[in-house]
Amino acid sequence: MAGAVLNHIRRGSGSPLLLVHGLGAGWNSWSPILDELAEHREVIAVDLPGFGETPPLSGDISIATLTDSVENFIRDQGLDGVSTAGQSMGGRIVLELARRGVGGDTVALDPGGFWSDREVAVFGATLRPSIALVRALRRGLPALLDSAVGRTLLLAQFSARPWALSRETVLPDVRGLADSPSTGAAMDALTKGPKQEGAPAGTVPGRVTIGWGRRDLVTVPGQAARATALFPDAKLHWFERCGHFPQWDAPREATRLILDNTK
Template identity: 85%
Template sequence: MTGEVSIARLTDSVADFIREQGLEGVSTVGQSMGGRIVLELARRGVGGDTVALDPGGFWNRRELFVFGATLRPSIALVRALRGRLPALLGSSVGRTLLLAQLSARPWALSEETVLPDVRGLADSPATGAALNALTKGPKQQGAPAGTVPGRVTIGWGRRDLVTVPRQAARAAELFPDAVLHWFGRCGHFPQWDAPAEATQLILDSTD
């Protein structure tokens, strides 16, 4: 994709890929921004079953301000520490200091689990543009009952500090066909904090 980054254009790109590859009716799964994109696909009638984990786009004005004001410095810090990430993430203390905003139990994670994702945030040239798309673009629109192409499941971490748990009620209201699943001791990354539960939810919620 070239040009301005926006949720609408990112979703267009995924929808085009699904169509070009002959994957109509494919199940879609996403987390955070990816969760928002797969919900937007479902709203448009693209794909089949949908699983969105801790999706963005359901905040109020204050929550959106806090999201941008806290996540931007965190990303800047990760970029500044790029060369030291393996050492920092190799210790429980380093993981706790760096990942407390993203995980409910960062000290319990392994370096192998978190390093690829954190490096991706540090290295991607589009991280800033993607954050702008989330914070400066419109909120996620909903889909009236009976209009989505398959089952919709929304998973949310009860200790999510990025897309805070009270946003789940707004998501459920905007997507009345959705089933809401709560991850107990889990932050913004269910695939980190509850990998077996997240995997089982995806398998049980898609064809």
């Protein structure tokens, strides 16, 4: 596999915190909480290969190879032992890093990879049409997301309260779903690749915290039990009245969870 140099931003000062996004905007997915995190930490937020400004991988695109790219970034940047936080696909990637013994404390928000066969089939069958829709509506997305009705129609799968969100909060991720060259390949990796493996008790390098939205319609709440069974050292936190994006629906709570459970 040919590696990709990950585009990234650094903000703030203090102990480093590495942020890994899910499908969508690249590092901009963290914009709702990035500034507050950077008041307390040196935040390093990456664009995964094929998202944001990082070029796609030239070889196989899988959760394993995407995780390899982050592991190589950690090594190349001298970030051994860095605390990590990820959401959705990024949540799965930071858990995979922890399973490999890479990094330090880990916070995974609504991670993928813990579904049953039926749930992953539903995930693919519902999210693929959503991606096709935002691609078809690409030019009109800003105007559509200006409207509370438009946000509700377009984002009900992702947010517990889409009408209450601002266009600025959601537009980067929605536009990223439409524009990112690796969206389709990453969806295939999630839906057709292996499920997430676990880490026996005492084998992860730091604390593991898993946060889950009670109203998540993408990685549904029942999957949290599988995640904590596979990662028995993990602490589970529930976000009430929250969908798949805690940084959208519960930004202050998500920020606090990350800061309180990493060092």
